[in-house]
Amino acid sequence: MMDVIRKNLARNETLVLLVILGFCVLAAVSDRGFLSVPTMTDLLRGSIVLTIFAVAAMLVLVSGGIDVSFTAIAAFTMYATAMLLNTYAPGVPWYLAILLGMLIGATLGCINGILIAGFGLPTLIVTLGTLSIFRGFMLTFIGQKQITTLPPGMREFGRMMMIRGENADGSFYALPWAFAATVLVVVLTWFILQKTMMGRSIFAIGGSVESARRIGINVRGTQFFIYVYVGALAGLAGIIHSSMARVANPFDLVGLELYVIAAVVLGGARLAGGYGTLSGTMLGVALIVLVRNSLVVIGVPATWQSVAVGILILIGTGLPAWQAKRTAAKAA
Amino acid sequence: MSQMPVAPDLVSFSGVTKTYSGITALDGVSFVIKRGEAVCLAGENGSGKSTLIKILAGVERPDRGKIMFSGVEQVALNPRLSAASGIKVIFQDFSLFPNLSVAENIAFSAEISTGATWFNRARIQTLAAATMKRVGVELNLNAPVETLSVAHKQLVAICRALATDAQLIIMDEPTTALTEKEVRALLTIIRRLKADGVAVLFVSHKLAEVLEVCESVVVLRNGKKVADGPASEFDAAKLTRHMTGRDVASAAPTPIDQSAPELMRVEDLGKAGAFESVSFALHQGEVLGISGLLGSGRTALAKALFGLVAPDSGSITLDNQKIVLGDPLKAAAAGIGYVPEDRLTEGLFLLQPIARNVAIGRLEAHTAGGGMLNLQSLWGETADWLKRLKVKAANIEAPVRSLSGGNQQRVVLARWLARGPKVLVLNGPSVGVDVGSKAEIHEIIAGLSAQGLGVIVISDDLPELLSTCHRILVMKEGKIIDDVAGNAITEVDLAHRLAS
Numbered sequence: 001m002m003d004v005i006r007k008n009l010a011r012n013e014t015l016v017l018l019v020i021l022g023f024c025v026l027a028a029v030s031d032r033g034f035l036s037v038p039t040m041t042d043l044l045r046g047s048i049v050l051t052i053f054a055v056a057a058m059l060v061l062v063s064g065g066i067d068v069s070f071t072a073i074a075a076f077t078m079y080a081t082a083m084l085l086n087t088y089a090p091g092v093p094w095y096l097a098i099l100l101g102m103l104i105g106a107t108l109g110c111i112n113g114i115l116i117a118g119f120g121l122p123t124l125i126v127t128l129g130t131l132s133i134f135r136g137f138m139l140t141f142i143g144q145k146q147i148t149t150l151p152p153g154m155r156e157f158g159r160m161m162m163i164r165g166e167n168a169d170g171s172f173y174a175l176p177w178a179f180a181a182t183v184l185v186v187v188l189t190w191f192i193l194q195k196t197m198m199g200r201s202i203f204a205i206g207g208s209v210e211s212a213r214r215i216g217i218n219v220r221g222t223q224f225f226i227y228v229y230v231g232a233l234a235g236l237a238g239i240i241h242s243s244m245a246r247v248a249n250p251f252d253l254v255g256l257e258l259y260v261i262a263a264v265v266l267g268g269a270r271l272a273g274g275y276g277t278l279s280g281t282m283l284g285v286a287l288i289v290l291v292r293n294s295l296v297v298i299g300v301p302a303t304w305q306s307v308a309v310g311i312l313i314l315i316g317t318g319l320p321a322w323q324a325k326r327t328a329a330k331a332a
Numbered sequence: 333m334s335q336m337p338v339a340p341d342l343v344s345f346s347g348v349t350k351t352y353s354g355i356t357a358l359d360g361v362s363f364v365i366k367r368g369e370a371v372c373l374a375g376e377n378g379s380g381k382s383t384l385i386k387i388l389a390g391v392e393r394p395d396r397g398k399i400m401f402s403g404v405e406q407v408a409l410n411p412r413l414s415a416a417s418g419i420k421v422i423f424q425d426f427s428l429f430p431n432l433s434v435a436e437n438i439a440f441s442a443e444i445s446t447g448a449t450w451f452n453r454a455r456i457q458t459l460a461a462a463t464m465k466r467v468g469v470e471l472n473l474n475a476p477v478e479t480l481s482v483a484h485k486q487l488v489a490i491c492r493a494l495a496t497d498a499q500l501i502i503m504d505e506p507t508t509a510l511t512e513k514e515v516r517a518l519l520t521i522i523r524r525l526k527a528d529g530v531a532v533l534f535v536s537h538k539l540a541e542v543l544e545v546c547e548s549v550v551v552l553r554n555g556k557k558v559a560d561g562p563a564s565e566f567d568a569a570k571l572t573r574h575m576t577g578r579d580v581a582s583a584a585p586t587p588i589d590q591s592a593p594e595l596m597r598v599e600d601l602g603k604a605g606a607f608e609s610v611s612f613a614l615h616q617g618e619v620l621g622i623s624g625l626l627g628s629g630r631t632a633l634a635k636a637l638f639g640l641v642a643p644d645s646g647s648i649t650l651d652n653q654k655i656v657l658g659d660p661l662k663a664a665a666a667g668i669g670y671v672p673e674d675r676l677t678e679g680l681f682l683l684q685p686i687a688r689n690v691a692i693g694r695l696e697a698h699t700a701g702g703g704m705l706n707l708q709s710l711w712g713e714t715a716d717w718l719k720r721l722k723v724k725a726a727n728i729e730a731p732v733r734s735l736s737g738g739n740q741q742r743v744v745l746a747r748w749l750a751r752g753p754k755v756l757v758l759n760g761p762s763v764g765v766d767v768g769s770k771a772e773i774h775e776i777i778a779g780l781s782a783q784g785l786g787v788i789v790i791s792d793d794l795p796e797l798l799s800t801c802h803r804i805l806v807m808k809e810g811k812i813i814d815d816v817a818g819n820a821i822t823e824v825d826l827a828h829r830l831a832s
Contacts, residue, residue: 194451195450195451196449196450196451197443197444197448197449197450197451198449199451200432200436200440200451203429203431203432204429204432204440206431207429207430207431207432208427208428208429208430210427211427211428211429212429214423214427215427215440215441215444215492216411216412216415216441216444216445217440217444274429274430274431275431
C-alpha cells in the first residue's frame with residue numbers, strides 16, 4: 001500500500017494534481033467566488049487554445065523531438081485565413097473556414113516534416129528556423145495590421161456558445177463551442193496514440209530511433225505524419241484563437257510556445273522522448289492556466305506570474321528527477 | 333538400402349569475400365548452419381565477425397562468394413528479404429524500446445510485418461504470451477522494458493526474434509553482460525529452441541561457456557576461417573589459441589613473499605542493503621580477488637573502497653593511516669586508484685583525446701603557478717605512460733572512443749598508474765576486451781604486483797580470477813563467505829562456492 005502511494009507520488013501527474021488541488025483550496029479560501037460556474041467557464045475557455053497546442057507539443061516530445069514553431073504556424077494560419085476569406089470568399093461558413101485553416105497549418109507542418117523526416121535535420125534547429133521564417137513571411141508578405149473585421153464564418157463560430165448564463169450581479173458567463181473542438185482533438189489524439197500502429201510507432205521511435213529502424217518501422221513516414229498533424233492542430237488552434245478574440249492580430253500567440261512546452265513537461269512528458277500522456281498534458285495545462293488566470297485571487301501580484309510558472313517547472317519536473325536519481329543511487 | 337532424402341542446409345556460405353576500401357574484412361569464408369543446430373562463431377574484435385553478421389542480415393553485400401538459404405542461392409540479399417527468410421539478429425544492445433511494455437517489444441515487429449493499421453492490444457498480448465511460453469520464460473507482460481535487468485532484456489529480445497517466423501537466431505556477444513547463473517538459464521533456453529527446430533549462431537569472443545550447447549565451431553582470425561569442426565573437439569584453450577594465433581598462459585600467479593608487510597586493512601565495513609561486516613587485509617604485492625554473483629554486494633564494496641559509496645560503519649586503513657570514508661578525492665590522495673567496471677560511462681571522457689584522458693589524473697602535479705599548466709612535462713609524462721602500457725594508438729590526439737576495448741582499459745590504467753598509487757581496485761578489468769588484450773591486461777596486473785602494489789580485482793570471470801589472484805574472497809548476500817588461496821582451488825569448485 002505504502003509502495004503504491006510512493007510510486008504514484010513520484011509521478012508528475014500526481015504531483016501536478018496535488019498542486020492544482022492545493023491552489024484551488026487557497027483560492028477558494030481567499031475568494032468565496034472562486035468555486036463557481038463562471039470561474040469554471042473562464043478557466044475552461046482559457047485552456048481551449050493552450051490544450052490544442054499542448055497536445056501537439058506532447059506528440060512531438062513523445063517522438064523524441066521538440067517543436068517550437070507551432071505558435072508561428074497558428075499565427076500565420078489565422079491571419080492568412082482571415083485575409084483570404086475577407087478578400088475572396090467572405091460567405092464561407094465556419095466549418096469551411098476551420099478546414100481551410102487546418103489545411104494551411106498542415107501545409108506549413110509539411111515543410112517541417114520535409115526538413116526533419118526527409119533531410120534528417122535536428123528538430124529543434126528546424127523548428128527554430130521555421131518559427132522565424134513563418135512569422136517573418138507573414139509580417140512581410142501578408143500584413144502587419146490587425147484584422148478587426150473577421151470573415152462572417154469565423155465571427156459566427158466565435159459566437160456559438162455551448163453554455164450561457166447570467167450571474168447574480170447581472171454579468172454574463174459562457175463556454176463557446178470551440179471547447180468541443182478541443183475535446184475532439186484530445187479524443188482523436190488518444191485514439192491515434194493508443195489504437196493505431198502509427199501511434200505506437202511514435203512511442204517506439206521516441207524510445208529508440210535505431211531500434212525502430214531495425215525492426216522495420218517507417219521512421220520517416222511516422223515523423224512526417226507527426227509534423228503534418230501538428231501543423232493541422234496548430235492551424236485549428238489559430239482559427240479558434242482569432243474567432244474567440246474576434247480579431248486576427250499577427251503579433252499574437254508567438255511567445256506562448258515555452259508556456260506550452262512547460263505545461264507538457266509538467267505533465268510528465270520527457271524531453272528525451274518516449275514518454276508522455278494526454279492526462280498529464282491536460283493537468284499541466286490546467287495548472288498553467290490556473291496560475292495565469294488566478295494567481296491574483298490568492299494575493300500574488302500579476303507580475304509574479306512568470307516567476308511562479310518557473311518555480312512550478314523546477315519543482316514539478318525537478319522533484320521526480322531528483323527522486324529517480326536517489327532511487328538509482330540506492331540501487332547501486 | 334534406400335537413401336534418406338537430405339534436407340538442404342539452412343544457411344551455406346561458400347568463399348564469401350568482402351572488402352571495405354581496400355581492407356579485406358572477410359576472405360573466402362565458407363561454412364554451413366544446419367536446421368536446429370547451434371554454431372559458435374568465434375573471433376577477436378576485428379576478425380570479421382560483424383561483417384559476417386551484416387552479410388547474413390542483408391545489410392552488406394559480399395564482393396564474391398555464394399550464399400544459400402535452404403538450398404536457394406541469394407544473389408540480392410537485403411534486410412527485408414533476410415528477415416523474411418527467418419534470419420533474425422539479436423544485436424548486442426538488444427535494440428529494444430525501453431519505454432514500451434514487454435508485450436509490445438515482443439510483438440511489435442510481428443505486427444508491423446502484417447501491415448496492420450490498427451493497434452490490437454489483445455492480439456499483441458496473446459502473441460507475446462504464446463512466445464514466452466514457447467521459450468519457457470515468465471515475465472510481466474505489462475512491465476516497461478527499462479525496468480528489466482540485462483538478462484531479462486535479452487530474453488525479451490529472444491522472444492521478439494521468435495515472435496515472427498524464425499529459422500536462425502544470430503546472437504551478437506550474448507554472454508558478455510550475464511552472470512554465470514544467467515548464462516546457465518540462457519543455455520537452457522537455447523536447448524529448447526534447438527529442439528523446436530530453430531538454429532542459433534553465437535557470435536562472440538567469449539565463447540567457452542556456450543560450447544556445450546553447440547554442434548559446431550567456426551573460428552575467424554583477420555577475416556579468414558582458421559579452424560572449424562564439431563564443438564566436441566574444442567575447449568576453451570583451443571578456441572583461444574585459434575582466435576589469437578598463440579598460446580595464452582593461464583597459470584596461477586607467482587606466489588608472493590610471505591613476509592610482505594600489510595598495506596591495507598579493511599575492518600568491519602558495512603553499508604545497509606549492500607554489504608555487512610566486511611574485513612580483510614591486503615599485503616604489499618598481493619593480488620586479491622573479490623568475487624560473487626550480481627547482487628552479492630561486490631560492486632558496492634568496490635565502490636566503497638574508493639569512496640564512491642559511503643559505508644555506514646567500519647574503517648579502511650592504508651599504511652597505518654585511517655582513510656576518510658565516502659570521499660573519492662581523499663581516497664585517491666591517500667593512494668587508492670579505482671578502475672570502474674563500465675569504462676565507457678564511468679571511466680573515460682570518450683570524445684576527448686587519448687592523451688588528455690591520461691593527463692586529467694595528474695593536472696595538480698604539473699602546475700606552473702598562477703593556475704597555469706606546465707604542458708611540456710604533462711604531455712611528456714602522459715606519452716611515457718601510454719608507451720609503457722603499450723597502448724596501440726596511431727595518434728594520441730585521437731578520441732579515446734576510437735580505441736579497442738583493451739586499449740581503452742589501458743588508458744584508464746595509465747591514468748591511475750601515473751599517480752603512483754599504492755592500491756589499485758580493478759572492477760571487472762577485462763569486461764568487453766578481447767582474449768589477446770585480456771592476457772596482456774593480466775600481465776600488467778602481474779607486473780604491478782611484482783612492483784609491490786596491492787591490487788584488488790573484482791570480477792565474476794573465474795578463469796581471470798584464478799590466473800591473476802593470490803587470494804580470492806567470495807561474497808554472497810553482502811557477506812564474505814570464503815577466503816581461499818588462488819592456487820588451491822579449481823574453477824569448478826569456485827563456481828560452486830559462488831552459486832551455492
